[in-house]
Amino acid sequence: MPGPLLDTLKGVRQDVAPVWLMRQAGRYLPEYRELRAEKGGFLELVYDSEAAAEITVQPIRRFGFDGAILFSDILIVPHAMGQGLAFMAGEGPKLSPTLLEVGLDSFTPAFERFEPVYETVRLTRQQIGPEVTMLGFAGSPWTVATYMIAGEGSKDQGPARLLAYRDPERLQAIVDAIIEVSVTYLRGQIDAGAEAVQLFDSWAGSLAPDQFEKWVVAPNAAITAKLKESHPDTPVIGFPKGAGAKLPAYARETGVDAVGLDETLDPVWAHQSLPQGMPVQGNLDPLLVEAGGRALPERVRTIIAAFEDRPHVFNLGHGIGQHTPIAHVEELLAALRG
Numbered sequence: 001m002p003g004p005l006l007d008t009l010k011g012v013r014q015d016v017a018p019v020w021l022m023r024q025a026g027r028y029l030p031e032y033r034e035l036r037a038e039k040g041g042f043l044e045l046v047y048d049s050e051a052a053a054e055i056t057v058q059p060i061r062r063f064g065f066d067g068a069i070l071f072s073d074i075l076i077v078p079h080a081m082g083q084g085l086a087f088m089a090g091e092g093p094k095l096s097p098t099l100l101e102v103g104l105d106s107f108t109p110a111f112e113r114f115e116p117v118y119e120t121v122r123l124t125r126q127q128i129g130p131e132v133t134m135l136g137f138a139g140s141p142w143t144v145a146t147y148m149i150a151g152e153g154s155k156d157q158g159p160a161r162l163l164a165y166r167d168p169e170r171l172q173a174i175v176d177a178i179i180e181v182s183v184t185y186l187r188g189q190i191d192a193g194a195e196a197v198q199l200f201d202s203w204a205g206s207l208a209p210d211q212f213e214k215w216v217v218a219p220n221a222a223i224t225a226k227l228k229e230s231h232p233d234t235p236v237i238g239f240p241k242g243a244g245a246k247l248p249a250y251a252r253e254t255g256v257d258a259v260g261l262d263e264t265l266d267p268v269w270a271h272q273s274l275p276q277g278m279p280v281q282g283n284l285d286p287l288l289v290e291a292g293g294r295a296l297p298e299r300v301r302t303i304i305a306a307f308e309d310r311p312h313v314f315n316l317g318h319g320i321g322q323h324t325p326i327a328h329v330e331e332l333l334a335a336l337r338g
Contacts, residue, residue: 001077001131002130002133002195003018003066003067003103003130003131003132003133004016004018004019004066004131005018005066005067005132005133005196005313006133006195006235007195008279008311008312008313009196009235009237009257009258009279009311009313010235011257011277011278011279011311012308012311013191013309013311013312015336016176016337017304017307017312017313017314017336018066018067018133018313018314018330019065019066019067019314019315019333019336020065020068020069020133020135020313020315021059021065021311021316021319021329022067022069022315022316022318022319022320023320024059024063024065024320025058025059025068025071025280025317026055026070026319026320026322027109027322028320028321028323028324028325028329029059029062029326030324030326031062031136032055032058032087034038035051035055037038037056039051039226039299041087042073042087043073043085043087045319046071046072046076046116046117047075047113047116047223047225048116049116049117049119049120049123050123051121052070052071052072052117052120053071053123053124053127054071055071055125056068056069056070056071056120056124057124057128058129059193060132062326063329063330063333064333065132065164066131066132066133066313067132067133067135067196067313068128068132068133068134068135069115069126069135069137069198070119070120070124070134070135070136070137070189070194071120071122071295072120072137073093073162074137074138074139074143074144074147074200074202075093075095075139075144075147076113076117076185077116077138077139077144077178077181077185078144078147078148078178079110079113080106080109080110080113080114080181081104081109081148081178081181082107082108082109082110083095083096083097083107083148084096084097084155086112089267091152091155092152092153093147093152094151094152095147095148095151095152095329096151097151098148098150098151099145099149099174099279100147100149100150100151100159100163102178102269104173104174111181111184113303114184114185114188116126117185117188117189118188118189118191118192119192120178121134121136121189121192121193121194122192122193124192124193125192125193125306126249131270133195133196133313134193134194134195134196135194135195135196135197135198136180136186136189136190136194136196136197136198136301137189137197137198137199137200138186138197138199138200138223138238139199139200139201140199140200140201140204140216140219140220140221140223140238141175141178141179141215141219141223142159142160142175142203142204142207142215142216142219143181143200143201143202143203143204144178144244145160145171145174145175145178145215146159146160146203148162148178149176149329150217156206157203157206161206161207161211164211164214164215168214171215175215175219178219179219179226181223182223183223183226183227186227187227187230187231188221190227190231190234194215195234195235196234196235196236196237197227197234197235197236197237198236198237198238198239198260199220199223199224199237199238199239199256200239200241200294200298201216201220201238201239201240201241201243202241202318203240203241203242204216204240204242204243205240205241205242205243205244205262206242209246212243212246216240216243216246216250217249217250217253217254218267220238220240220250220254221253221254221255221257222328223236224236224238224254224255224256225255228255235257235258236255236256236257236258236278237258237259237260237281238250238254238256238258238259238260239259239260239262240259240260241260241262241317242262242264243262244264244265247261247265247270247273247274248258248273248274248275248285251274251275251278255319257278257279257283258278258279258280258311258313259274259278259279259280259281260280260281260282260315261280261281261282261283261317262281262282262283262317263282263283263284263285263286263316263317263318264317265282265317266313267283267302267303267306268306270283270306271306271307271309271310274302274310276295277310277311278308278309278310278311279311279312279313280311280312280313281313281314281315282303282313282314282315282317282318282337283303283311283315283316283330284299284300284303284314284315284316284317285299285316285317286316286317286319286320286321286324287316287321289316289320289321289324289328289329289332290321290323290324290325290328291328292325292327292331296328296331296332296335297331297334297335300314300332300335300336302337304336315335
């Protein structure tokens, strides 16, 4: 029997919205911090399948979430494409050489880097009950490209946006390569046991409308179409953070099964504007969970009420912060589950 989360993603509304939280496997959990201290750096954890599966399962054990999200990172794709990747303490990820310095053809692909991730999915699936949905993911091509071009995260994604205007053919070639590798990667996750996958477009909000169509909508549509050819029954969640008023077009044109909403969107507007019956996911502000207080359960109830006539997966508007108290997550769940 599929769990309530998988059912919801397939369009069946639940009396109590199923819940998982972006970055639920991570630094706010003392058991994660303990394991990381023992094992070393972030990338070492991702490629250690047993450790990564343990991290994936930790929040399920503690909170009973309805979905287990694979512990990994969107930059595993460029790493497998042959770009150097390192996570620097306090600085975030660094990719080298950047695609401002060299061409894609200078990279030597190392697709064997996907294998430990697939093994993480298999091991996790063995450790969670059938009612818990195993979620895989990948970064969307625009967001991944911004890191590959700049070599790191940037405030306004300026280097990639400049390239989009100056040399759109070159950016198209980069995006097309990311699409192909991402489809292979997601198919591998699904074959290993992922029951639904999410496409994270964390930097979708930085693009002008015509650029959004070209670099967000079109690539996500391409990935979704290819996944539907091989795995027609696996739901795809699209999460274009910062899409704002462009979200309804994204929902209609990409072919995704469900859309994730960031915290800036009014859930009432989203319900009125999105295709009827389309499952939605979101959209509590992660900082409200960190802050806690009376506003937290009130906001949870407001979001639930907005989607009372639509399949709804409760989630945050982005990843949970590392300083979030465990008690506040418990308060969120109490407000949701009553």
